[in-house]
Amino acid sequence: MIIGSSRNSNNSKLFVKSNVSVCVDPVEEPSCKMATYMESSDVNEMAGKLLGLAADFQIRHSGLLQLSSLIVACRHRMASLRASLFFLLHASCLLSLILLFSIFLFLPIIFTHGQILMTSMLHLPVLFFGTLFTPFHPKNTVIRIAMKNTNMIAKQENVKIVTTFFIQFLPTAVYITALYFLLLVRNANMMCSFADVVCNFNTEARSFNSTMDYLTLSTDSVRHIIGFQFTTCLCVLSSAFLYSLSSIWTDVPFLSPIWLISVFFCIFTQVAYSYLSGVNLHEVVQLLPIMTLVVWIMVILLVNELFKIRRIRQFAREQRRTKFDFDTKLGMNSPY
8 A cells, every 4th residue: 555645746656556545635835825826726736636546546634544444444345345255155166066966966956947046146146245245343343454465375365265165164065955855755755765766756736645644745845945945044154254253242243234134135035936936935844944944053153153263263363473573573583
């Protein structure tokens, strides 16, 4: 970041090279001079605006005191953007992985075409913006200082990305696939082996199973149940990316209005899609999927909080190490 005067023409080259450049108007002329500034003030203002075109934004000299607050707010927004992009990446990989699991296990395609389009083109972008515009509290929000810009992604960052997916998202893929398989087997018309599972399911919307004494569901109804479960799990998983460095009891996700609206929108559109497809969720949803969904939501929240505790400890360790960098006085004798 470069901060310089808007009246110095030599600063224009530096403004173009920096990532963030701020040009500041210099202190005005003393007021004890004769008030003949009509033309000169206009010329100076025009010159400052022209030279400030190379900078990202221009502030007056009296606004320098607000620059520190502006930097903190920018860091918060960049951290929110980074977390939202990570969620979008992990959620997209989760959707693809669930589809691959159903293919490799020779199951019917787990999601309908409409479900895949709605999730990838509607739910994921809405949750992305819901996690992006998080409320900012300067006194309470912990800001992670950004590292220097490099052309390569650090190996440590790659490890963090892979670890986050395996710990927070991969179990959900296994859960959705296993529940889909159990619901298909439970609603089969006849006893069948694993190799015959694909071709022995109902094609009707609902039918009575005389051997089991309950109503069996069609494969399409099971898909809509799984789609509702998957959308709910995505909403719960997105809560971990709102405040990545604070616990859920410190910063409650439900107090973020934009994220809450995005969650309600995703749930509403998922239910509306099922009803428009001719599947009444209040009739086809059984006790087993409801119980497993409640239990799995608790598991996701627990894993998210444990992972946050580990991340907060790593952040505190990194903050201690930054105090002993080589460009500080304490860095000369630093054990790091």
